Amino acid sequence: MDVLKKVPVREQDAKVRATNFEEVCLGYNMEEAMEEASRCIGCKNAQCIKGCPVAIDIPGFIEKVKGGDIEAAYQVISKSSALPAVCGRVCPQESQCEGKCIRGIKGEPVSIGKLERFTADWARENGIVPEGAKEKRGKKIAVIGSGPAGLTCAGDLARMGYEVTIFEALHEAGGVLVYGIPEFRLPKENVVQKEIENVRALGVKIETDVVIGKAVTIDELMKEEGFDAVFIGSGAGLPKFMGIPGENANGVFSANEYLTRSNLMKAFKEDSNTPIMKGKKVAVVGGGNVAMDAARTALRLGSEVYIVYRRSEEELPARVEEVHHAKEEGIIFHLLTNPVEILVDDKGWVSGIKCVRMELGEPDESGRRRPVVIPGSEYVIDVDTVIMALGTSPNPLISSTTEGLATNRWKCIVADEENGATSKEGVYAGGDAVTGAATVILAMGAGKSAAQGIHEYLSGR
Amino acid sequence: MFKILEKAQLNNTIYKMVVSAKRVAKNCLPGQFVIVRMDDDGERIPLTICDYDREAGTVTIVFQIVGAETKRMTALEEGDCFRDFVGPLGRPSELCEEDIESLRKKKILFVAGGVGTAPVYPQVKWLGEQGVAADVIVGAKTKDILIMEEEMKAVAGNLYITTDDGSYGRSGMVTKVIQDLVEEGKQYDVCIAIGPMIMMKFVCKLTKELNLPTVVSLNPIMVDGTGMCGACRVLVGGEVKFACVDGPEFDGHLVDFDNAMKRQQQYKTEEGRAMLRLEEGDTHHGGCGNCNE
Numbered sequence: 001m002d003v004l005k006k007v008p009v010r011e012q013d014a015k016v017r018a019t020n021f022e023e024v025c026l027g028y029n030m031e032e033a034m035e036e037a038s039r040c041i042g043c044k045n046a047q048c049i050k051g052c053p054v055a056i057d058i059p060g061f062i063e064k065v066k067g068g069d070i071e072a073a074y075q076v077i078s079k080s081s082a083l084p085a086v087c088g089r090v091c092p093q094e095s096q097c098e099g100k101c102i103r104g105i106k107g108e109p110v111s112i113g114k115l116e117r118f119t120a121d122w123a124r125e126n127g128i129v130p131e132g133a134k135e136k137r138g139k140k141i142a143v144i145g146s147g148p149a150g151l152t153c154a155g156d157l158a159r160m161g162y163e164v165t166i167f168e169a170l171h172e173a174g175g176v177l178v179y180g181i182p183e184f185r186l187p188k189e190n191v192v193q194k195e196i197e198n199v200r201a202l203g204v205k206i207e208t209d210v211v212i213g214k215a216v217t218i219d220e221l222m223k224e225e226g227f228d229a230v231f232i233g234s235g236a237g238l239p240k241f242m243g244i245p246g247e248n249a250n251g252v253f254s255a256n257e258y259l260t261r262s263n264l265m266k267a268f269k270e271d272s273n274t275p276i277m278k279g280k281k282v283a284v285v286g287g288g289n290v291a292m293d294a295a296r297t298a299l300r301l302g303s304e305v306y307i308v309y310r311r312s313e314e315e316l317p318a319r320v321e322e323v324h325h326a327k328e329e330g331i332i333f334h335l336l337t338n339p340v341e342i343l344v345d346d347k348g349w350v351s352g353i354k355c356v357r358m359e360l361g362e363p364d365e366s367g368r369r370r371p372v373v374i375p376g377s378e379y380v381i382d383v384d385t386v387i388m389a390l391g392t393s394p395n396p397l398i399s400s401t402t403e404g405l406a407t408n409r410w411k412c413i414v415a416d417e418e419n420g421a422t423s424k425e426g427v428y429a430g431g432d433a434v435t436g437a438a439t440v441i442l443a444m445g446a447g448k449s450a451a452q453g454i455h456e457y458l459s460g461r
Numbered sequence: 462m463f464k465i466l467e468k469a470q471l472n473n474t475i476y477k478m479v480v481s482a483k484r485v486a487k488n489c490l491p492g493q494f495v496i497v498r499m500d501d502d503g504e505r506i507p508l509t510i511c512d513y514d515r516e517a518g519t520v521t522i523v524f525q526i527v528g529a530e531t532k533r534m535t536a537l538e539e540g541d542c543f544r545d546f547v548g549p550l551g552r553p554s555e556l557c558e559e560d561i562e563s564l565r566k567k568k569i570l571f572v573a574g575g576v577g578t579a580p581v582y583p584q585v586k587w588l589g590e591q592g593v594a595a596d597v598i599v600g601a602k603t604k605d606i607l608i609m610e611e612e613m614k615a616v617a618g619n620l621y622i623t624t625d626d627g628s629y630g631r632s633g634m635v636t637k638v639i640q641d642l643v644e645e646g647k648q649y650d651v652c653i654a655i656g657p658m659i660m661m662k663f664v665c666k667l668t669k670e671l672n673l674p675t676v677v678s679l680n681p682i683m684v685d686g687t688g689m690c691g692a693c694r695v696l697v698g699g700e701v702k703f704a705c706v707d708g709p710e711f712d713g714h715l716v717d718f719d720n721a722m723k724r725q726q727q728y729k730t731e732e733g734r735a736m737l738r739l740e741e742g743d744t745h746h747g748g749c750g751n752c753n754e
Contacts, residue, residue, distance in 0.1 A: 238706070
C-alpha cells in the first residue's frame, strides 16, 4: 500500500453510468475503509476540523473506523452532523477538511468524505439511529424549510430537548437535497429519506405543503401558534436568467425547473406523470455544481450535452469530482465562451445558441480574472435546448411579509454569522436565504450556529 | 391529506370540488391560486381558487380536463383526499388592496370565458360583500357547457351571458358583448378578463382601443408555484415576470400573449402521449403520430 495515495474508491463505469440514474460512486467496503482510516495520523491539533463548517471530530471518528467500531464512529459524527450520508457525498472536501489534511502536503489527503459516507451508510444498513434528547424543555421552535440548514438546525435543537416543527413549502421534505441534487449523486430513497427519518426520530415534526409568508406569516407563527423562536432556512430562491434575446423561447429552462422535474417529480422515470424535455443537443450555461447536475441529467436522458462557461477550467466553481465525472461521461466543455443570443425558429422553439469567445483579463472584485470578449469571435452551437444554471436571487416571500426583518442590498436576509440572529427578536436565519446560493455544508454550518444561538436566546430568557 | 367534502360535475369536462384545507382557507383572497397533487405519483396542478369558507376551513376549486392528470383527478370522489393542497399562492387581486371608498365609485366589468368563470366568481363575490355591484360577461361556446350561472347571478350587478352559437343569452364572442355594452352607453373604469389565453388577447386588443384599463389572470405552466423554477415566466411590458410570485394577474395591455401562448404548448407532445397512455393503456403501440414508439 502506498501511504501517499488514497485507497481508490469503486465507481460505476463511465460508459454504463452515462445511461442510468444509479449512483456513480459505490463507496468503500469495511476493508477499504479501515485501510484508508489507517492513513490518518491523528494530529493533536487537527487542521481538518477547522476546515469543517460543522466541526466534526474527524480524527476521533476515523480512529474508531481504524479499529472497525463503526457504530462508535457514527455516534462521534452524529454529535456534530445530522446528515453524514449526505455530506460524505456532496461536500467540497478538497477545499474543506481534506484541503487542510497534513497528509495532503506530500501526497493525497486522507479520504475523509468517503470515510464519512462509509460510516453513515454502515449505520443506516445496520439500523443505528442517533441518540435523542433525554429531557424536554417545553419550548416550541418553528423551522422554515427542510433543506440542509433547516434539518441541521432542527436536529440540533431536538437533541437539546426543544419541540421543533419544520414547515416545508413543497410536498416532500429535503429541500435542495430532494429537488436539486440528482439521484446518481445522492440517492433519494436510501440516503436522503433515511437521514430525514433520523431527524424525525429525534422528535422533529415536519409539516409539508405550507408556504410561509402566504399560508401563515412568521408573526402569526409566534403570536398565534405559540412558537418561541423561528429559524428561516428557506433556501436560495428565484432562478436568474441572462437577459439575452430568445431567452423566453420554448426549450429554454432554468436548471431549477429542469432538475426539479427530474429529481422531485421523477420525470427521469419512464412512467412519471410529469414531463421533461429530452433535447437532442443541450447547452447548459454555467459552471457550478448545479450546471454539472443539469448537464449530467440531460446526458442520462439521451442528449448530447455542452457546458458553456465564460471563464476557464481553473475557475469552474463546481466540485473537482463533478467536473471529472462529467468529462468521463462525455459532456463537452465550451470554456471561455459566453452566450449572446438564443436563436429561435418560426414556431418559437430554440434552434441554436450564439456565443462569443472570451479571454481572461485583469482580476475582478472576486479575485478571479475577468473574462473579456474577443472581438469578431461569434459562433453558433447547434442545440434545441438551453438550460440556464446561473444561480438564483433571493425569494421575497418571507422578507416581504415579516415586519422588522432586515435584508441587505442583494435582498438576502441579514443574519449574525456567529449565532444566526436577525434584526427581529426571536427570529434566526441561515443558509442560502442569507448567503445566496452556496453549498450544502455551509448551510448546515449556519443551521448549527443558529441552533446554538436560539438555545442561548431561550435559556437567557 | 386534504379531504374532498363535495364534488359536482359542472359540464362535460369541468368539475368542482370543495376541499378541507384550513391553512389555505385562513388567509386566501380572490385572485390567488393553489397547487394540488392527487397522489404520490401526481403531477403538481395549479388551480385558481373559486371560493373559500374561513369558518369551515374549506376551499373550492374548479378544474377542467385538459390532460391526463386532470382526467385522472376526476376519479376522486367525496371522502377521498388530495395528497397535497398548497397555497394560497400568487398575489391577491389588486381590487382587494384598493381603498373601499374609491372602489365603490368605480364601474367594474368582468369578462369570464369558459372555466375562467370560476376565478372570476370570488372577485365578484368579494366586491358584492363590499357593496360594489360589478357587471359580468360570461361567455361559453354553447349553452350546455355554461357554468356557474346561478352563483354568478347572485353576486353580480348585471350579468350578461353570451354563447358563441347563440344557443343561450346573447350571441357571439365576449368581445362583441363588450363592444355592444359600450355602444349602449355603458361606461367602465376597469375590466378584469379571465379565460382562455386567446380570449384574453382579443379582449385586451379591444379594450386598448376603448382605452379601458384591463387586468388579466394568466395560467402558464408551473412546477413549484413559489418562484423557484421559473417555468411560468411571461413577458409583461418587455420584462420577464414570474406568474407565480409577480402574478397571476397582470396589466393585460402589457402582456405578450403570443409568447405566452407558445410557451403553453411546450409540453403538448408529452401531454398527448400521457393522455394516450391513460386512455389506451398497453393497447397503444404507436402509429398515432404523437409518440415515438
